[in-house]
Amino acid sequence: MSKPYNNTKATLALAKASFRSIMRSPSAVIFTLAFPLIFILVFGFLGNGGIKVKLAIAPGSDVQNPIIKALEQNTVVKLITDKEPAEIKAELEKGHIDALIEVKKNEGGQPAYLANVQYTSASIDKGSILKSVLNNLLYNLNSKDIKPSIAELHESTVQGRVYRTIDFILPGQLGFSLLSTGVFGTAFVFFGLRQNLVIKRFFATPVKRSSIVFGECLARIGFALLGAIFIILIGHFFFKFTLINGAATFLNMLLLSVIGLIVFMGFGFVVSGIAKSESTIPPISNIITLPQFLLSGTFFSIDAFPGWLQPISRALPLTYLNDAMRSVAFEGAGLWDVKHQILILIIWGIGIYAVAVKVFKWE
Known part of the structure; x- marks a missing residue:
């Protein structure tokens, strides 16, 4: 009697193969590690220029x-x-x-x-x-x-704690890294799998559709967490980025990273579903990522924007991830203390995955 097919092993095998593929991708490494690290180094060395x-x-x-x-x-x-x-x-x-x-x-x-x-x-x-x-x-x-x-x-x-430029910049760059990984990485991978008929071939096997999705998600979460760990440690040990409660703060930032990445991957699924060709993925993805990169408090406070622009900035999911990261890192907030930001991210996640289900194509 043959044993039932183990979809858990299939999911892990797909995750392992996808993780190796991501590690070999220059674009994934550049967007997840190189760009954020360059900005952190630049602002870390510049210090507190242009003070108000x-x-x-x-x-x-x-x-x-x-x-x-x-x-x-x-x-x-x-x-x-x-x-x-x-x-x-x-x-x-x-x-x-x-x-x-x-x-x-x-x-x-x-x-x-x-x-x-x-x-x-x-x-x-x-x-x-x-x-x-x-x-x-x-x-x-x-x-x-x-x-x-x-x-x-x-x-x-x-008496008060020193608030350095890196304490503002690093959470924003970490959020940008997660956004880029979630949107660009997911969109290119699933569009490629669909275009090359890889997913269609899986239909001839006992592998469930959910195993394919979960396997890719696990690979991207693992890669993004490695990037987050690298960015946080570089900031902390080389530029004195504040981790007010030490290891507890570090773990809370990683948990927030996972929540943010899952939400941002939903945007990637939407892009892969509506893109007609591989050349249309970058412009569609940029429409999603660029406004958030510029308007979500990545480089400077939202309070510096004109009054009419601030409501738009405060509607973007990356804004809430950045705010939560900064509150946890510098102010010592726990995850319960940033429940408002997490709730907004979850609402965004529910909405974007509802759209992804409607537009997603398997072949």
Whole structure:
């Protein structure tokens, strides 16, 4: 009596063969490892160029005073006015805000205003820049006034973690790597299998269709995880990328990578289903990947975009993967703490796989 066909072994065999094929593919290695690594090296060596100093205004401050008015005209300082005290304190400790200023009228007479400034030790360079700006500003204000002085400055420092450029760039590059692997890799592989009638030949064997799909998925997840491990370790050991909780943070980032890749592979299935020829795969894939690469906070914060563009950026799945990665890595968030971002990714996954089922072709 013959044994029943073992589809689990077939799935693993297909995954192994596909993994070997991926490792031999120059394009897969370039998009998954080379491009992200190049960007990480460039931004890691450049450091913190083009700095804007984020200065929060304490709630209850007199915002009509000449100090705040002068700061509004300064191109180096970005004023933040929409945060609560507890949120400001947390952002100072994390280094997301560089300083806090509170300006009050001096009820006792001269000077007319008292300005209290708290700096974060996480942004020493930015603190020095802001001190220079404030001292120059107060000198100009006081020298123009006929009274002894118009304002007085009091300074202190809040301890916080150093937020480096690499802490922002690396999660974005990891997300870009996963997006490229999921879309381009899946689209080319399944289109090629269909065009070369490989999948059709599988119909003559006991191999299930699901085994073919799962085998390819396992291969891509394995390859992407190797890429993620490589990128994270390079960033951590060479450029001091923050893994706030060590191994736990590292594992959470890998789990997020798996979730993101599964979602992005759905886009690849859609592309392979609607592409009429191999030459149409790159332009269709670029329509999906390029907007996310540019608009999902890969290189700079979404807050820097115009107001009308931000809702579009916040609708893209890569945005939520990048946000979750940064929260886990630098702020020490657990997977439950980024459940909102994960939920949005799952919703995107359900929607895109529903489309993939409709357009996918086996031959």
